[in-house]
Amino acid sequence: MMQRNYQYLSISLITSAFLIVFILVNFTPPTTLARTTNSPNLANATSQPDIYFVHTATSANTSGAVTYLDHPLLNNNPNAIIIVTPNWNPSLVTGVDYEKAFGVTYSATNKRWGVFSQDLSSINGQKFNIFIPGTETTAFVHTANVGNVVGNYTLLDHPELNNNPDAMILVTPNFNPGGGAVGAYHDHHIGVWYEGVSQKWGIFNQDLADMPTNGPANPSFNVVVISKKATAFVHQAEAGNISSNVTYMDHPLFENNPDALVFITANWNPNGGIEGKYNNYATGVYYSIGEANETWAIFNQAPGKNNALMEEGAAFNVLIAPQKTAVFTHRSDPSNMLTPFRTHIDSPLLNNNPNAIAFATANWNPGGINGTYNNYPIGLEYDQSYNQWTIRNLDTLVSDAPTGTFNIYVPPPSLRTFVHTATASTLASNWTILDHPMLNNNPNAIFIVTPNGNPGGQQSTFNVHPIGVWYNDFIGVNKWTIFNQDGSTPIPENAAFNVYVTTGLSNSFIYTSTAANIAGNSMTIDHPLLNGNPTAVVLVTPNWNGKTYNDHPVGVWYNPVTEKWAVFNEDLASMPENVGFNILVVDNKAYLPQILAP
Numbered sequence: 001m002m003q004r005n006y007q008y009l010s011i012s013l014i015t016s017a018f019l020i021v022f023i024l025v026n027f028t029p030p031t032t033l034a035r036t037t038n039s040p041n042l043a044n045a046t047s048q049p050d051i052y053f054v055h056t057a058t059s060a061n062t063s064g065a066v067t068y069l070d071h072p073l074l075n076n077n078p079n080a081i082i083i084v085t086p087n088w089n090p091s092l093v094t095g096v097d098y099e100k101a102f103g104v105t106y107s108a109t110n111k112r113w114g115v116f117s118q119d120l121s122s123i124n125g126q127k128f129n130i131f132i133p134g135t136e137t138t139a140f141v142h143t144a145n146v147g148n149v150v151g152n153y154t155l156l157d158h159p160e161l162n163n164n165p166d167a168m169i170l171v172t173p174n175f176n177p178g179g180g181a182v183g184a185y186h187d188h189h190i191g192v193w194y195e196g197v198s199q200k201w202g203i204f205n206q207d208l209a210d211m212p213t214n215g216p217a218n219p220s221f222n223v224v225v226i227s228k229k230a231t232a233f234v235h236q237a238e239a240g241n242i243s244s245n246v247t248y249m250d251h252p253l254f255e256n257n258p259d260a261l262v263f264i265t266a267n268w269n270p271n272g273g274i275e276g277k278y279n280n281y282a283t284g285v286y287y288s289i290g291e292a293n294e295t296w297a298i299f300n301q302a303p304g305k306n307n308a309l310m311e312e313g314a315a316f317n318v319l320i321a322p323q324k325t326a327v328f329t330h331r332s333d334p335s336n337m338l339t340p341f342r343t344h345i346d347s348p349l350l351n352n353n354p355n356a357i358a359f360a361t362a363n364w365n366p367g368g369i370n371g372t373y374n375n376y377p378i379g380l381e382y383d384q385s386y387n388q389w390t391i392r393n394l395d396t397l398v399s400d401a402p403t404g405t406f407n408i409y410v411p412p413p414s415l416r417t418f419v420h421t422a423t424a425s426t427l428a429s430n431w432t433i434l435d436h437p438m439l440n441n442n443p444n445a446i447f448i449v450t451p452n453g454n455p456g457g458q459q460s461t462f463n464v465h466p467i468g469v470w471y472n473d474f475i476g477v478n479k480w481t482i483f484n485q486d487g488s489t490p491i492p493e494n495a496a497f498n499v500y501v502t503t504g505l506s507n508s509f510i511y512t513s514t515a516a517n518i519a520g521n522s523m524t525i526d527h528p529l530l531n532g533n534p535t536a537v538v539l540v541t542p543n544w545n546g547k548t549y550n551d552h553p554v555g556v557w558y559n560p561v562t563e564k565w566a567v568f569n570e571d572l573a574s575m576p577e578n579v580g581f582n583i584l585v586v587d588n589k590a591y592l593p594q595i596l597a598p
Helices: none
Strands: 051-056 066-068 083-086 102-107 112-117 127-132 138-143 153-155 169-174 190-195 200-205 220-225 231-236 246-248 262-266 282-287 296-301 315-320 325-331 359-363 378-383 388-393 405-410 417-421 431-433 447-452 467-472 479-484 496-501 508-512 522-525 537-543 554-559 564-569 580-586 595-597
Touching (some): 083 169, 127 262, 153 190, 169 190, 169 262, 190 262, 325 537, 359 378, 359 447, 359 537, 405 580, 431 467, 447 467, 447 580, 537 554
Parallel strands (some): 102 169, 467 537
Antiparallel strands (some): 051 127, 066 112, 083 127, 102 112, 138 220, 153 200, 169 220, 190 200, 231 315, 246 296, 262 315, 282 296, 325 405, 359 405, 378 388, 431 479, 467 479, 508 580, 522 564, 537 580, 554 564
16 A cells, blocks of 8 residues: 555644733623433434544444444444445545454443454554434445355345446444344455346345355345435546556546545446456545555555455445534524523524534624623433433533523544543543543643433433543553533543544634733634634634633623634633633524535
C-alpha cells in the first residue's frame, strides 16, 4: 500500500479582543420543583433509519481475535444484521492495515456483537465502518447449504435480487446468526456475482475454494440490498485510476471529505456481465490525502503493496453513508411542550431516531431579537411516546421545561461523532475519561459536548451540573475528560454525553476570555465567521486546560450594535478572565425553517 503519514491539523488559538457593554436584564429564575425522568418505551418506535458509525479496536473493547461493538441497536440483539468495511484512516486518523478475512459474531456472554478475524489472529488498532440497516432497508441472512451451493459460490434467492442483474448488494460473513452456540468460520475473501443461468446473485470465494456445506454449521452471510434512493455506484478499476495496490474513486461527495463513511463489496460481473475479475485480497478504504488524487480509494491489503496489485477490471459495489446534516434554532413554546419538563424538537433527521447524535447550546437572541434566559445546564432526551428528541433542564430540583431558544446541530455520521457513557472504569474524582483516536494524545483537540439522557432509547443518568472538558496529561493517561465545573461533585456512573470532534475543521476554534473582551457576564468573540452574521448557529463547550473554572450554565447571544457574538453566563454571574471555550460555527443563512444539507 502507498505510504501515508498524517498529522492533526493545528488550530491557532484566537486571542484578538473586543470590549462590549452588556446590559443586564432583570431576570427571575424559574420556580423549582421536583425533577422526574420518564422511562422510554421502545415499543412505540415506528421506524428506524439506517445507522452508520466507525468502530476502533482498542485494548478496552478487544479480546484476542474479536473487537466488540457497543451500540444500543446491537447490544442484547443476536438477530441484528451488520455490514462491515475496514477503514484505514477515518477522518485522517492514521490506522493499521488489516490483511485478514473477517466476519461478525455475537457473544452470548457479553451480549454484544463483534468483528473478528476468521483465522483467529489478534485485532489491535484496526478501524471499521459499521452499517446497521434500518427498517426500510432490505436486509437478510443467507446460509449456504447443499441446495444453493455450486462449487465456490452459494446462490441467493430473494425477490428483490432474482432476475435483477442491476441490483447492488453488500455482504459480510456472519459466524453465528441469531447468536447460536455453533457457528461457521469462513477464512476466505469473498465477493458477489450474478449467475446468468439461474438469474440469481451469488456469494463466492475469491480463491475458488469450494463453499462448505457439510459442517456442524455452514457459512452464513449478512446481505443488504442497496436502495435505489441511496448514494451508491459500481466502481471499476481502470488504468487511469490504478496505482499499485490502489484504485481511486471519483464522486462529488468524496471531494475534501475525509469524514465520509464508505462501504464496499467486490462485484465480479456488474450488471450481469459475461466475464469478471477476481481480487483475492483483503480490501479496505482510505482517504488519499497528499497523493496525486485526493479522494477515497479502495486498496488491497497484503504484505508488500507489490504483492497485491490492483488489476484492471476489478469492480466493487460502493455505498456512501448519507451526508445530510440538520442545523436550526429551536424555540421553546407551549405548542412543543408536549410532555412535562421538556420542549420537543421536530426535525426529520431526529424524529423516530433514538440513535441520533445531536448538539445544543442556548441562544439568547437568535437573529438579534431579544429572548429569554434559561439558567440551567441543558441536555437532550428522547421521548418514546412522541418519537422525538427533547431539550430539558438539568438540575436536581428543576421540573420546568427549558425556556428560550436553542441552537441545534446534527452532524453527519463519521468518526468525529460518538456517545460516551461514564462507567466505573472511566470515572475518577469529578471527571470521566474519554477514549477516542481523535482525542487521545492530542492536547490541542477541539470538541463539542452535550449531555444525552437516553442514547438509543436506553435510560442513562443525567449529570445535573455545568460541565467542561480538559486534557488529562497525568503519566500514562494523556486523554481528554469531561468534568463538573464545581471541582468536587463526581459525574454519576451511566451518565452519557454526545461528543463531536471538530479538530481540523475551519469552522471551529478555541476562544479565551480576557480583560479586554469581558463585560459583566459576557465574553465577546471577534471572529470573521461570526462578525456581522446574526443567523450563525454557534455551539460552545467550556475548555479548561489550565485556565479558569466557570461553574455556570452558558449560552450565546448576538449584539446587533457591535455585530458580534458573545458567550455569557445564564445566571448573570461575572465572566472570569482566562476561561476557555471550544466554539463551533455553523452558518445558517435562514433562521427558519430548518436547514437540511444534502
